[in-house]
Amino acid sequence: MPAVDETLDQVKSVEKYKYGFVTDIEAETAPKGLSEEIIHFISRKKNEPKWLLEWRLKAFERWLDMKEPDWAMIGYPSIDYQDAYYYSAPKTSEDGPESLEDVDPELLATYEKLGIPLHEQEVLAGVKNVAVDAVFDSVSVATTFKETLAEHGVIFCPISEAVQSHPELVQKYIGSVVPVSDNYFAALNSAVFTDGSFVFIPKGVRCPMELSTYFRINAANTGQFERTLIIAEDDSYVSYLEGCTAPMRDENQLHAAVVELVALENAEIKYSTVQNWYPGDENGVGGIYNFVTKRGACRGNKSKISWTQVETGSAITWKYPSCILQGDESRGEFYSVAITNNFQQADTGTKMIHIGKNTSSRIISKGISAGKSKSTYRGLVSMMPKAEKSRNYTQCDSLLIGSECSAHTIPYIESRNSSATTEHEATTSKIADEQLFYCRQRGMSEEEAVALIVNGFCREVLQELPMEFAVEAQKLVGISLEGSVG
Amino acid sequence: MTPVDEWLQDLKQRGIDNFASVGLPRVLEEDWKYTNIQYLNDGEWELAGLPSNIKSPDWLVSGEVIRLCFVNGIYYPNYSELLELPDNNYIGPLDKALELEEVNVKDHLGSLVAKHSASITELNTANIKDGFVIKLSKLREPINVEILNINEGSDGQVFFHPRNLIILDSVSQVNLVERFIGDSNNTYFNNSTNEVLVQNGSNLRLYRVLGDGNNATTITNTVVSVGVESVFENLSLSHGGRLVRDEIVVNLDGIGSSAKLGGVYLASKDQHVDNTVLVDHKYPNSKSEQLFKGALAGSATGVFQGNIRVGENADGANGALTNRTVLLSEKARMNSKPRLEIYADDVQCSHGCTTGDLDKEALFYLRSRGIPLAEARSILVEGFLSEVLEHFDQSYITGLFKGVFDEWVLGV
Numbered sequence: 001m002p003a004v005d006e007t008l009d010q011v012k013s014v015e016k017y018k019y020g021f022v023t024d025i026e027a028e029t030a031p032k033g034l035s036e037e038i039i040h041f042i043s044r045k046k047n048e049p050k051w052l053l054e055w056r057l058k059a060f061e062r063w064l065d066m067k068e069p070d071w072a073m074i075g076y077p078s079i080d081y082q083d084a085y086y087y088s089a090p091k092t093s094e095d096g097p098e099s100l101e102d103v104d105p106e107l108l109a110t111y112e113k114l115g116i117p118l119h120e121q122e123v124l125a126g127v128k129n130v131a132v133d134a135v136f137d138s139v140s141v142a143t144t145f146k147e148t149l150a151e152h153g154v155i156f157c158p159i160s161e162a163v164q165s166h167p168e169l170v171q172k173y174i175g176s177v178v179p180v181s182d183n184y185f186a187a188l189n190s191a192v193f194t195d196g197s198f199v200f201i202p203k204g205v206r207c208p209m210e211l212s213t214y215f216r217i218n219a220a221n222t223g224q225f226e227r228t229l230i231i232a233e234d235d236s237y238v239s240y241l242e243g244c245t246a247p248m249r250d251e252n253q254l255h256a257a258v259v260e261l262v263a264l265e266n267a268e269i270k271y272s273t274v275q276n277w278y279p280g281d282e283n284g285v286g287g288i289y290n291f292v293t294k295r296g297a298c299r300g301n302k303s304k305i306s307w308t309q310v311e312t313g314s315a316i317t318w319k320y321p322s323c324i325l326q327g328d329e330s331r332g333e334f335y336s337v338a339i340t341n342n343f344q345q346a347d348t349g350t351k352m353i354h355i356g357k358n359t360s361s362r363i364i365s366k367g368i369s370a371g372k373s374k375s376t377y378r379g380l381v382s383m384m385p386k387a388e389k390s391r392n393y394t395q396c397d398s399l400l401i402g403s404e405c406s407a408h409t410i411p412y413i414e415s416r417n418s419s420a421t422t423e424h425e426a427t428t429s430k431i432a433d434e435q436l437f438y439c440r441q442r443g444m445s446e447e448e449a450v451a452l453i454v455n456g457f458c459r460e461v462l463q464e465l466p467m468e469f470a471v472e473a474q475k476l477v478g479i480s481l482e483g484s485v486g
Numbered sequence: 487m488t489p490v491d492e493w494l495q496d497l498k499q500r501g502i503d504n505f506a507s508v509g510l511p512r513v514l515e516e517d518w519k520y521t522n523i524q525y526l527n528d529g530e531w532e533l534a535g536l537p538s539n540i541k542s543p544d545w546l547v548s549g550e551v552i553r554l555c556f557v558n559g560i561y562y563p564n565y566s567e568l569l570e571l572p573d574n575n576y577i578g579p580l581d582k583a584l585e586l587e588e589v590n591v592k593d594h595l596g597s598l599v600a601k602h603s604a605s606i607t608e609l610n611t612a613n614i615k616d617g618f619v620i621k622l623s624k625l626r627e628p629i630n631v632e633i634l635n636i637n638e639g640s641d642g643q644v645f646f647h648p649r650n651l652i653i654l655d656s657v658s659q660v661n662l663v664e665r666f667i668g669d670s671n672n673t674y675f676n677n678s679t680n681e682v683l684v685q686n687g688s689n690l691r692l693y694r695v696l697g698d699g700n701n702a703t704t705i706t707n708t709v710v711s712v713g714v715e716s717v718f719e720n721l722s723l724s725h726g727g728r729l730v731r732d733e734i735v736v737n738l739d740g741i742g743s744s745a746k747l748g749g750v751y752l753a754s755k756d757q758h759v760d761n762t763v764l765v766d767h768k769y770p771n772s773k774s775e776q777l778f779k780g781a782l783a784g785s786a787t788g789v790f791q792g793n794i795r796v797g798e799n800a801d802g803a804n805g806a807l808t809n810r811t812v813l814l815s816e817k818a819r820m821n822s823k824p825r826l827e828i829y830a831d832d833v834q835c836s837h838g839c840t841t842g843d844l845d846k847e848a849l850f851y852l853r854s855r856g857i858p859l860a861e862a863r864s865i866l867v868e869g870f871l872s873e874v875l876e877h878f879d880q881s882y883i884t885g886l887f888k889g890v891f892d893e894w895v896l897g898v
Contacts, residue, residue, distance in 0.1 A: 071516070383841075385816075400831035403798070409826040413839055418813035421842035428828045428835045 017479070020248030020278060023110040023218050027137065030087035032221070036060065039191055042087050046160045046194075049167060059180035059190030066184045072347040073376045073408055074316050076252075076289065084254060086192045088137040088219040103142050110136075111214065114245060130210040130241070131156055135226055137219050138194035145209065154207055154238075155200040159227055162198035169200060173231055177260040177297045177324070185256040185291040185318075189225045193258065196226035201236040201267070210239050210466055217246040217277070217288065223254040230260070232267035234300060239270040239466055244313070246278040250286045252315060257292045265300030265327065270308070272465050274473055277313035279480075282371075284343025287315025294321035295351075298330035298359075306333040307350065308464045310473045312480040315344060320378065322351035325359035325390075332361040335461040337473075339454075339480040340373030340405070349379035349411075354387035354420065363394040366458045369405035370481055376408040383420035390417070396426040399457055401450065401481070451478040490584050490592060494614065497596050501611030508605045517604075520789040520821040521731055521760045526675060526703065533613065534558035534644035534674065540565075543634050546882050547663055551630040552577050554618050558638060559646025559676070561616045565634075576621045577631060580649065583619035591619060595651050598681040598709045602735050607707050610679040613647040620651070622658035622688075632663045637698055639672030648678040654688035654716075661691045661880070668699030668726060675703045676727075685713025685740065692719065693883050697726035697890070704730045714740035721748040721878045724759055725890050731760040738765065738772035738800075745773075748874045750887065751780035752894045753788060753818075760789035767800040767833075776807040779874050781867050783898040785817035792837065793825040800830050807837040812844055812870060814863070814898065844870075864895045 030041050039060055043053040068079075090104055111134055131145035133156065140158030149156050155166060163170050180190040197213045217224050232238055246253065255277065261269050271294075280287025290313075296305035307321040323332030334350040352361040367375040377396045398407035409426045431453050439449035455462070455477055462470050462477075487495070510526055511518040540557050543565050554577075555565035561579040568578055576589045583589045595614075599607045618633055635648065654660060666676060676698055684690045698704045704727040712718045724730050736745045745765055753759045759782075765774040774794065782788045794805040811820045824837040844866050852862035868891055875884055 398826075398828070400828065400833070403801075403831045405831065406829040407826075408828065409824075409837070411824060411839070413822040413824075413841060414819070415811075415813065415821075415841040416819040418816055418818060418843050422840060424822075424824070424837075424839040426824070426826060426837050428826050428833060430831045430833070 017248060017278060019114060019245035019276065021113070022247040023106060025104065025106050025218070026091045027088050027219050028091050029085045029219065029222070032085055033082045034086055034192065038086050042192060042194060045087065046163070048163055051171060052163060055175070055180065056191050059187050062181040063184065063187035063191055066181070066187055068184050072318055072378070073374060074318065074345040074347050076316055079254060079289070083221070085219065085222045086225070087194055088222045089139040090136055090141065107136060107141050110216070114214070114216070130212045133158060133197045133213045135195055135213060135215045137217060137222055137224065140195045148208070152205055152208055153202040154205060155198065156211055157198055159196045159198040159229060166200070169231065170198065170229065173229055173260065173262055177262060177295050178258050178293050183293060186258050186293040189227060189256045189258045189293070193225045193227040196228045196257070199230040199238060199240060201232045201238045203233040204235045206236065207238040210241060212241040212243070215242065215244040217253055217255065220249060221251065221253070223256065226257045228257070228259040230269055230271070231262045232264060232269050234265040234267060237268045239272070241272045241274070241466060241469060243274050244277050246288055248278050248281070248286065252286060253288050255288050255290050255292070259292070259294040261296030261305055263296065263298050263300060263303035263305050266302045267300060268304040269296065270306045271296070272469065273309040274469055274476065275309065275311045275313050275317070276476060279313045279344050280315040280342065282342045284315070287344070288313065289316045290314035290319065292319040294319065295324065296322070296332070297324045298327050298332065300330070301327040302329045303327050304331040308335040308461065309337070310462070310465070310476065311336065311338040311346060311348060312476045317346040317348050319348045320350055322353070323361065324353045324355065325361065326355045328356040329358045330356055331359065334363045334365070335464045336365045337368070337458040337461045337477070338366070338375055339368045339477060340370070340375045341480055342371040342373060344373040346374070347376040347378055349377045351380040352382070352392060354383045354390040354392070357386065357388045357390070359387055359390045361392045363392070364460055365396040366461055367396070367398040367407055368401065368454055368457070368481070369398070369407045370401040372404045374406050376410060378410045380412040381414070381422055381424070383415040383417045383422065385416045387417050388419050390420040392422045394424040397457070398428040399454065400428065400430045447482070450481060454481060493592055494584065498612055498614055501608045505605055505608040505612050511605055517762065517791065521729070521758065523703065523705070523729065529643050531643050531645045531675060533615070534640060534646045536560055537638040537640055540636060543636065545632060545634065546665065546886060547630055547632045549630065551632055554579065554633050556616065556633070556635045556648060558640070558644070559616055559635070559648050572625065574623060575625060576619060577629070578619065580617040580619050580651070589619060589621050591651060594653060594683065595649070595681065598683065598711055599679060599707070602709055604707065606677060606705055607679050610647040610649055610677050610707070614649045615647065617649040617651070620660060620662070621653045622660065623655040625658045628659040628661055630661050633665065635666045637666055637668040637674060637676055637702065638670050639668070639674030639699065639702065641672070643673050643675070645675035645677060650678070650680045652680065652682045652690065654684045654690055655686055657687045659689045663693045665695040665697070666704060666726070667697050668702055670699045671701055672699060673701045674699070676705070678706045680706070680708040682708060682710040682718070684710065684716045684718050687715045689717045690719065691880070692721070693880060694720065694722045695886065696722065696724040696730055696732060698730070699726065700728060702727045706732050708734045710734070710736045711739045712736060712743040712745060715742045716740060717744050719746045719878065721874070721883065722761070723750050723887060723890065724761070725752045725894055727757070729758045731762065733762040735764045736766065736774070738767045738769060738774065741769045741771055743769065743772045745775070746877065747774070747776045748877055749778040750871050750874050751778070751788060752891070753780070753786035754783040754894070754898050755786065756784065757786045759786070762791040764793045764795065765805060767794070767796040767803040767805060769800055771802040772800055773803070774805045777874050777877060778809045779871050780811045781814055781871060782811060782818035782820060783814040785815070788820040791823045793827060794835055794837070795827040796830050796833050796835060798829045801832040803830065803833045803835070805833070805835040809839045811841045812867060813841065814867070867895070
C-alpha cells in the first residue's frame with residue numbers, strides 16, 4: 001500500500017518545530033512604541049509619497065478610536081501595543097540589495113535552512129518552479145525571477161517598491177477591498193504596514209510560474225505588519241502561495257497582515273497559505289498572535305477567487321479570508337485545514353458575500369483539535385437581494401483528539417433572495433475506535449495511525465494546494481499533532 | 487402578608503431591578519442580532535384586563551383532559567375544567583398553587599430562569615400575576631392537559647406576562663397542549679415564560695401553537711431541565727403575530743436524558759418569526775434532536791438560531807440539528823445560525839441547514855399532471871413541512887396543522 005508507506009515515511013521524518021532558530025543579524029529598528037512619529041519614521045524610511053503617509057495617519061487616527069474585537073472564541077492577555085517594535089530591518093550598506101549578490105549571506109543561509117532557495121540557478125535546476133519574494137521582519141530582502149516575469153508583463157515586487165515604481169496602481173487599489181477602518185487590526189496594519197508583496201497580472205496573461213512570498217519574523221518583540229495586494233486584470237490567472245515561520249521565543253509576537261485581491265473580468269486568483277508561525281511550547285508559552293484580514297473582490301463577471309489555507313502554527317489565529325462576489329457568475333472558494341494542539345486557539349472561517357447573479361461559492365473547512373486547544377469555525381454566507389440563482393455549499397467537519405480540547409462551529413447564513421440556494425452541513429466527532437483499532441492491528445503505532453487518519457480527513461483540502469506544497473503540508477499535519485496521543 | 491406573599495414580592499422586586507438595569511435586548515447582543523424589539527420602548531404599556539365579551543373556547547383535545555383557560559393572561563375559571571388528582575399532585579392556576587404548601591412553588595419558581603438570565607424573562611418575573619402550575623409525582627398514567635390562551639388585547643397598548651411552572655417527578659407523564667390564539671387587530675405584547683423540570687424517568691410532551699393577533703408581539707421563553715432517563719419533547723407551530731420569538735433552553739441535566747425539539751413556522755406579509763434554541767448536554771449519554779422547518783412568503787423575515795453545546799463531562803452525547811426554509815416570494819428573507827459548541831471528545835454531533843426555493847422538478851411534475859401552479863406549490867410546501875409532524879405522533883396536532891396551514895396558504 002504505497003499511500004500508507006508514504007504517510008508513514010512522512011510521519012517518521014517528523015521533527016519538532018524545526019524553524020525555531022534565530023538568525024544572528026544586525027538589525028535596524030525604530031524606537032519602541034506606536035505613535036504618529038513612528039508612522040512618519042516608517043514612511044520616511046520607505047521614501048513614500050505624501051498621499052500614502054496621509055493615508056497611514058488617517059488609519060492611525062481611526063485605530064485610536066476603535067476597540068479590540070472580543071467576539072471571537074479566543075482568550076489572551078491584553079496586548080500592550082506600546083511595548084513592541086513596529087519596524088525592524090536587516091542592516092544593509094546601501095538602500096537595498098540590487099541583486100542576490102548584495103544580499104547578506106547570513107540571510108541567504110537563513111532561507112536555505114528554511115528550504116526556500118533564493119538562488120535562481122538552483123531553482124532552474126528543477127527544484128521548484130516558483131518565484132519567491134522573501135520578507136524578513138519588516139522588509140523584503142529578495143525577489144527572484146523578476147526579469148522572467150517582467151517579460152510577460154507580470155509585476156511581482158515588494159509593495160514598498162511598487163509604491164515607487166507603480167504608484168498609480170497602488171493608489172488605485174490599496175484599501176479598496178479592505179478599507180482602512182474595516183476592523184481594529186486592519187486599521188493598525190494600514191497605519192504601520194512595512195512591506196509585503198505586490199502582484200499585477202495584465203490582461204490576458206496566464207502567470208508562467210507560481211508566485212510565493214515567504215514571511216519570516218526574526219527580531220524579538222517585533223510585530224510584523226505586511227500588506228499584500230494582488231490584481232488580476234481581465235482574462236488572467238495567477239497562483240500565489242505564502243508561507244510563514246518564526247523563531248521559538250517565550251514572548252508572544254503580533255502579526256497583523258492585510259491581503260487584498262482584485263479579480264477583474266474572467267480572471268482567476270488562487271491564493272494558498274501554509275501558515276506555520278511558532279505555535280508556542282507544550283505549556284502554551286510563547287507563540288505568534290496572528291490577526292489577519294484577507295479579502296478578495298470578484299469585481300468582473302465570471303471571475304474566480306480561491307482561498308486554500310493550512311493553519312498549523314500560531315498561538316492564536318484570527319482569520320477570515322473572504323470573497324465579495326460582485327460580478328455575475330463569479331465564484332468563490334474556501335478550503336481550510338486548521339490544526340490546533342497544546343494551548344493553541346484558532347477562530348477562523350470565511351465570508352462569502354453574493355451580490356451578482358448566478359454567483360457560486362463552496363466552503364470546505366476541516367478543523368482538528370488536540371491537546372488543550374480550541375478551534376472554531378466562524379463563517380458567513382450572505383445572499384443579497386440581487387443574487388439571483390446563486391448557490392452556496394458549505395461543509396465544516398471537526399475532529400477532536402483528546403478530552404481536553406474543544407471544537408466549535410458558528411455559521412451565519414443570511415438569504416435575501418428566494419431563488420438563491422444555500423446548503424450547510426457540519427459534523428463534530430472523534431476518531432472512531434474501530435478506525436484506530438484497524439490501523440493498530442496492522443502494526444502501526446498509535447501516533448502513526450492518527451496521522452494517517454487525519455491526513456485522510458483533510459485530503460479534500462490538501463489536494464487543492466499546488467503540488468509542490470501539498471507534500472509539505474501533509475508532513476506539517478503530522479508534526480502539528482505530535483504528542484497529542486498516548 | 488404571608489411568608490409566601492413576601493417571597494413573591496421579593497422575587498418580583500428582583501425582576502424589576504434586574505430589568506431596569508439592562509432594559510430590552512438590543513441587536514448588538516449576539517442572541518438578538520437578527521430580531522429587533524426596540525419598538526416596544528415606544529409608548530406606555532399597561533397590564534391587560536379582561537375584555538368585555540369573551541368568545542367561547544374551541545378545545546382541541548377530547549376525552550379525559552384537564553383544561554385551563556386564560557384570557558389576556560388572566561385565569562378564567564368559567565371556561566376551565568379541573569380534575570381531582572391524587573394527593574401531592576396539582577394541576578391548576580398559579581395563585582391557588584401559591585397557597586398550597588405541598589406544591590411548594592417557592593422552591594422552584596424563578597430558579598431555572600435565574601441560570602439563563604435574560605432581560606425579557608426578568609420583565610416577566612417583575613410582572614408575575616397569573617399562569618398555571620403542574621406538579622406531578624409517581625403518576626404512571628399519562629395525563630392530558632390543554633391550556634388555551636385567548637388573547638384579545640384591548641384599546642391602547644397592553645401587555646401580559648404568563649408565568650408557568652411544570653414539575654414532573656418520578657415516572658410521571660404529561661401530554662400538554664399550550665395554545666395562544668388571537669383574532670383581534672389590537673396591539674398587545676404577550677411575554678410568556680415557562681419553567682420546566684422533568685426528572686427521574688418522567689416524560690413531557692409539549693405541543694405549542696403560537697397564533698396571536700396581527701399586531702401582537704409574542705415572546706416566549708421555555709427553560710427546561712431534563713433529569714436522569716427523562717424525556718422532553720416540544721413541537722411548536724408558529725403562525726400568528728407581527729413578531730414572534732420562541733426561545734427554548736434545554737439543559738440535559740442527567741445521565742441518559744434526551745430532548746426532541748421540532749418547529750414549524752409560517753410567515754407572510756411583514757411578519758417576523760424567530761426560533762432560538764439552545765440544547766446544553768451536561769451529562770454522559772444524553773441525546774438531542776432538533777428539526778425546524780418553515781415557509782416564508784410576502785416580505786416576511788425568518789430567524790433560526792440553534793445551538794448544541796456539549797460540556798466536558800458529556801461523553802457519549804449525540805446531537806443533531808436541522809433547519810430548512812423555503813422562501814416563497816422575492817422579498818422573503820431568512821437568517822440562520824446553527825451552532826455547535828463541543829468541549830468533550832466522545833461525541834457525535836451534526837447540523838444541516840438549507841434555504842432556497844421549491845424544487846423546480848417536483849413543481850414541473852405536478853404541473854404536467856394538470857395541477858394548477860398555486861395548488862402544486864401548496865402541496866409541495868405542505869409535504870415539506872409535514873416531515874416535522876411525522877416525528878411527533880399526536881393525531882390532534884396533525885389536524886390542527888392542516889387547518890392552520892390551509893388558512894395560511896389562502897392568504898399567501
